[in-house]
Amino acid sequence: xxxxxxxxxxxxxxxxxxxxxxxxxxxxxxxxxxxxxxxxxxxxxxxxxxxxxxxxxxxxxxxxxxxxxxxxxxxxxxxxxxxxxxxxxxxxxxxxxxxxxxxxxxxxxxxxxxxxxxxxxxxxxxxxxxxxxxxxxxxxxxxxxxxxxxxxxxxxxxxxxxxxxxxxxxxxxxxxxxxxxxxxxxxxxxxxxxxxxxxxxxxxxxxxxxxxxxxxxxxxxxxxxxxxxxxxxxxxxxxxxxxxxxxxxxxxxxxxxxxxxxxxxxxxxxxxxxxxxxxxxxxxxxxxxxxxxxxxxxxxxxxxxxxxxxxxxxxxxxxxxxxxxxxxxxxxxxxxxxxxxxxxxxxxxxxxxxxxxxxxxxxxxxxxxxxxxxxxxxxxxxxxxxxxxxxx
Ligand code: SF4
Numbered sequence: 001x002x003x004x005x006x007x008x009x010x011x012x013x014x015x016x017x018x019x020x021x022x023x024x025x026x027x028x029x030x031x032x033x034x035x036x037x038x039x040x041x042x043x044x045x046x047x048x049x050x051x052x053x054x055x056x057x058x059x060x061x062x063x064x065x066x067x068x069x070x071x072x073x074x075x076x077x078x079x080x081x082x083x084x085x086x087x088x089x090x091x092x093x094x095x096x097x098x099x100x101x102x103x104x105x106x107x108x109x110x111x112x113x114x115x116x117x118x119x120x121x122x123x124x125x126x127x128x129x130x131x132x133x134x135x136x137x138x139x140x141x142x143x144x145x146x147x148x149x150x151x152x153x154x155x156x157x158x159x160x161x162x163x164x165x166x167x168x169x170x171x172x173x174x175x176x177x178x179x180x181x182x183x184x185x186x187x188x189x190x191x192x193x194x195x196x197x198x199x200x201x202x203x204x205x206x207x208x209x210x211x212x213x214x215x216x217x218x219x220x221x222x223x224x225x226x227x228x229x230x231x232x233x234x235x236x237x238x239x240x241x242x243x244x245x246x247x248x249x250x251x252x253x254x255x256x257x258x259x260x261x262x263x264x265x266x267x268x269x270x271x272x273x274x275x276x277x278x279x280x281x282x283x284x285x286x287x288x289x290x291x292x293x294x295x296x297x298x299x300x301x302x303x304x305x306x307x308x309x310x311x312x313x314x315x316x317x318x319x320x321x322x323x324x325x326x327x328x329x330x331x332x333x334x335x336x337x338x339x340x341x342x343x344x345x346x347x348x349x350x351x352x353x354x355x356x357x358x359x360x361x362x363x364x365x366x367x368x369x370x371x372x373x374x375x376x377x378x379x380x381x382x383x384x385x386x387x388x389x390x391x392x
Contacts, residue, residue, distance in 0.1 A: 031117065032297070033087040033279040036068060036106060037290035038095035042129075046163040046228035047190075047221060052292060055097055064290075065102050069109050071289040071309030076113035078299060078311070085114045087121045087276040087286075090144075096126035100138035106289075107143045121146050121184070121275040128166040128174030136174075136181045146184035146274075148217070149174055154204040158193055163228075172207075179212040184272060186215035191249060192242040193221050194234065201245060202252060209256055214272035218249060218264045243381055262331045263383050281331045283324045283343055320344055321351050322391045329366075329387050334374025348373065352390055360386060 040055040076082070088110060090103065103124070110116060123146040124139055126132045136147070153159045156168040166174070179185045187208060191201060208216070223229050223236045236242075250260050258266040262281060267273040279286050288295035288306050295306030296315075303320055305312040315323070321344045328335035340348040349357070349370075357373065360366045365379035365386055379386055 030285060030298070031084040031086040032285035032287060033089065033276050034085055034110060034114075035276075035286055035288045035293050035295065036088065036090045036095070037288060037293035038064075038090060038092040038098055039290070039292055040097065041092070041094045042097065043165050044163075044228070046232070047223070049224040049227050050093075052093060055094075061099060061102055065105055067291070067309070068106050068289050072106075072109050072113055074310060075287045075289075075297075075306075078297075082113065082115045085110060085116045085120055087279060088116070088123070089121075089276040090124040092125060094127055094132075095124055096132040096135065096139070100135055100142045103139060103144065104142035123148055123184075123274075123276055125150065126174075126178075127164075128171045130170060130173075133170070133174050133177055136177050140181050145182060146186065147178045147182040148186045148188065148215075149178050151175065151187040151208070152190045152219075153193070154189075154207045155200065158196075161193070162190065175208070175211045184214045185212065186217060186274070187213060188217045188219060190219045190221050191245050192237040194237060196237065196245065198245060198248050201249070205249065205252060214268045215274060216253065216258065216266045218246070218266070220246065220264075247381065260332060260380075263380055278331070281327045282339070283320075283327060317344055317346075321346065325352070325391050326387055329373070329375055329390070330383065332374065334366075334368075334372050336372045337370065356389055360389065 039052040040059065041051060041053075042055055044051045044054070088107065090098070107116075107122070116122075122144050124144045125148045126136075126139075127150045139147075151171050151174075152162055152164055154168065154171060159166065159168060159171070175185075175187065178187075189204070189208065220242060221236065223234055237245075250266070253266050254260070258268055259270075260266045261273050262277065265274065265277065276286075278284075283296070285297050286295050287297055289309055291308050293307075293309065297304050297306055297311065299311070302314045304314050321340070324340055324343055325335060325348075328340075335348060337348040340346075340351070344351070349368075352373070357366070357368060360379070361368060364376055365382060366373060366375050368374070375383060375386065
């Protein structure tokens with residue numbers, strides 16, 4: 001074993017000793033979220049590192065549905081009773097390429113094997129192309145009550161530069177239709193595009209705000225290895241400029257009534273926050289249906305990862321604790337000691353380095369009391385670095 005392995009082992013042993021190796025004291029009664037993964041897209045956006053493949057010419061929807069149904073049955077059989085579902089999310093890829101009948105079938109099966117809560121959030125990601133717009137109403141009838149629309153830009157040139165296949169007019173029509181059709185309507189927008197200036201970006205935000213949006217997700221354009229943008233040597237925006245755009249955007253959207261509840265996500269009101277994404281960030285249970293889907297599931301006193309529609313590895317208490325801090329600090333309300341203790345069997349401030357927590361608080365990057373720790377506005381601009389400092 002080399003020195004680095006030794007050090008890692010030691011660090012793990014120390015932290016495990018701090019958090020104990022006991023069972024995770026959670027009941028299986030808690031509600032869970034369900035993620036349904038649709039892996040294909042009609043074309044590849046050159047910035048995207050989520051892309052998994054083009055929709056095959058020979059695509060067989062029936063086969064995919066059978067796959068979904070068998071994953072649903074597998075998870076349902078893990079429990080002696082039907083578990084309640086508070087959120088279902090069709091994501092991808094481009095899940096709006098599914099037929100509304102397929103969505104309906106999957107939701108019916110979930111209803112048979114689980115108990116879908118009356119007020120469950122049922123989301124679908126869609127692109128603004130006319131092919132998908134024409135299905136919005138049928139998706140609504142199938143049970144979708146929240147649409148997450150990949151608008152990305154509201155400028156014709158930038159849509160082209162981003163390699164999107166929809167036009168500005170497609171985006172505007174889809175937004176109008178989306179807001180009218182679904183009780184909850186969210187859009188994704190990409191900022192920090194090359195040469196992007198605040199005044200033109202502000203106009204795009206103003207255009208977006210003309211529609212009845214309940215939620216906005218902001219994505220910083222990053223140039224990831226393996227993407228066509230990376231191969232073309234497209235340069236990311238300078239960090240400082242990108243940060244300034246981000247800060248201006250959050251302040252501006254706040255002045256328009258939106259609240260940031262997670263680093264990249266803003267909601268028009270408290271009930272408009274994404275129940276599904278909060279499930280991830282708050283460390284609650286979710287199962288992933290379909291190939292490539294991930295999940296986290298508490299079972300028999302342990303927490304398991306799920307992968308490709310099946311249980312995978314059990315997380316160690318240390319991994320669980322680190323994950324809760326990593327995810328929980330992304331949200332405005334931060335991590336509560338009460339929940340952390342319930343999930344890991346140790347108090348939050350016995351796990352985190354007291355010295356580091358105090359130092360970061362003195363730098364006005366986070367604030368804490370006995371019950372909770374959360375980032376400040378300044379802390380949100382250095383979120384990834386702070387989280388690493390805290391858990392390493
Ligand atoms: S951004 Fe969306 S539509 Fe474009 S390639 Fe990625 S997953 Fe597909």
